[in-house]
Amino acid sequence: MMRYSRIIGTGGYLPDDIRTNDFISQTVDTSDSWIFERTGIKSRRIAADHETASSMAEVAARQALEMSECLADEIDLIIVATGTPDLTYPSTACLLQKRLGIKNCAAFDIQAACSGSIFGLSIADQYIKTGAAKKVLIVGTEICSRIVDWTDRTTCILFGDGAGAIVLEASDQAGILSTHIHSDGEFEDLLYCPNLYINTEQHAPYISMRGNEVFKVAVNTLGRIVDETLDANNMDRSEVDWLVPHQANIRIIAATAKKLKMSMDHVVVTLESQGNTSSASVLLAFNEAVRDGRIQRGQVVLLEAFGAGFTWGSALIKF
Numbered sequence: 378m379m380r381y382s383r384i385i386g387t388g389g390y391l392p393d394d395i396r397t398n399d400f401i402s403q404t405v406d407t408s409d410s411w412i413f414e415r416t417g418i419k420s421r422r423i424a425a426d427h428e429t430a431s432s433m434a435e436v437a438a439r440q441a442l443e444m445s446e447c448l449a450d451e452i453d454l455i456i457v458a459t460g461t462p463d464l465t466y467p468s469t470a471c472l473l474q475k476r477l478g479i480k481n482c483a484a485f486d487i488q489a490a491c492s493g494s495i496f497g498l499s500i501a502d503q504y505i506k507t508g509a510a511k512k513v514l515i516v517g518t519e520i521c522s523r524i525v526d527w528t529d530r531t532t533c534i535l536f537g538d539g540a541g542a543i544v545l546e547a548s549d550q551a552g553i554l555s556t557h558i559h560s561d562g563e564f565e566d567l568l569y570c571p572n573l574y575i576n577t578e579q580h581a582p583y584i585s586m587r588g589n590e591v592f593k594v595a596v597n598t599l600g601r602i603v604d605e606t607l608d609a610n611n612m613d614r615s616e617v618d619w620l621v622p623h624q625a626n627i628r629i630i631a632a633t634a635k636k637l638k639m640s641m642d643h644v645v646v647t648l649e650s651q652g653n654t655s656s657a658s659v660l661l662a663f664n665e666a667v668r669d670g671r672i673q674r675g676q677v678v679l680l681e682a683f684g685a686g687f688t689w690g691s692a693l694i695k696f
């Protein structure tokens with residue numbers, strides 16, 4: 378019998394503090410209209426001083442566990458995608474494991490920037506398909522506000538904080554139909570964030586991006602991965618019910634929707650009030666659309682993301 382992984386729970390967390398474009402315009406030379414027209418963003422959530430990637434991950438994870446009616450102890454693998462870990466080590470996944478009181482499972486972080494949660498889904502799917510794990514918790518969690526230079530108008534307008542979570546379970550029914558992940562280290566200097574503890578004399582530990590160039594590569598690459606994903610499943614684009622994209626820029630999202638000949642009514646967009654939450658964004662958007670009833674059981678959903686590395690990936694899911 379074919380073994381698949383199926384999504385049995387989702388969760389999300391957004392910090393309380395709402396930072397509007399107008400607020401940012403008070404400190405850097407920008408405006409609400411420039412930001413909204415170029416990106417689709419109006420506001421983003423900013424974590425409080427006491428919050429960390431693991432504290433936000435805990436809230437999202439508990440919600441996902443509750444929906445899946447699964448005890449924390451049943452989880453046999455925890456994967457956390459983050460570019461803003463609490464510590465270099467222990468991993469944020471180990472800190473989350475402790476917070477959830479789980480004793481006996483493997484837990485590790487992965488770093489694939491904004492594509493992290495798709496990479497996490499892909500890894501979890503392989504573990505489940507091979508029988509190495511039965512129930513996997515995947516969390517994307519980011520405090521981007523701590524690695525953003527709030528004096529740089531080209532980046533500080535883009536990012537926000539939050540966490541999204543999914544629980545996957547082994548099942549004889551699909552489930553995740555396929556995942557596709559890619560990396561190309563060639564483009565390192567278009568988008569990077571120096572390590573906080575190394576090379577601080579040469580580079581400030583903040584996100585640095587050549588936005589316009591990243592934009593062009595992202596649009597082309599995401600167009601290609603749509604074809605790759607549909608071809609791998611012998612599926613026509615008309616069979617996809619929902620697109621849940623990484624939330625970096627509304628114009629990138631619209632280009633991918635156009636490629637799918639999909640109306641924006643079938644695209645889950647959270648960008649306007651959340652900004653780019655990096656590895657959390659796809660899981661946060663998915664959680665929102667599941668909880669408000671847009672995404673229904675049995676529907677086909679295409680998840681995709683693009684981020685620093687470059688990294689990019691997709692997951693086609695029968696929910």
Ligand code: ACO
Nearest residue numbers: 407411415490491530531534588589591592625626684685
């Ligand atoms: N307010 C006002 N003006 C600004 C701002 C701002 N906040 N930021 C830049 N400008 C100016 C620039 O200085 C430039 O001025 P100039 O023409 O006098 O030189 C002008 O606006 C145009 O700048 P561009 O960078 O060409 O603007 P663009 O239309 O490309 O929009 C943006 C910039 C929004 C960053 C866009 O390029 C983008 O979204 N890029 C992709 C981001 C992305 O997908 N990243 C990947 C995921 S992130 C991750 O992995 C961590």
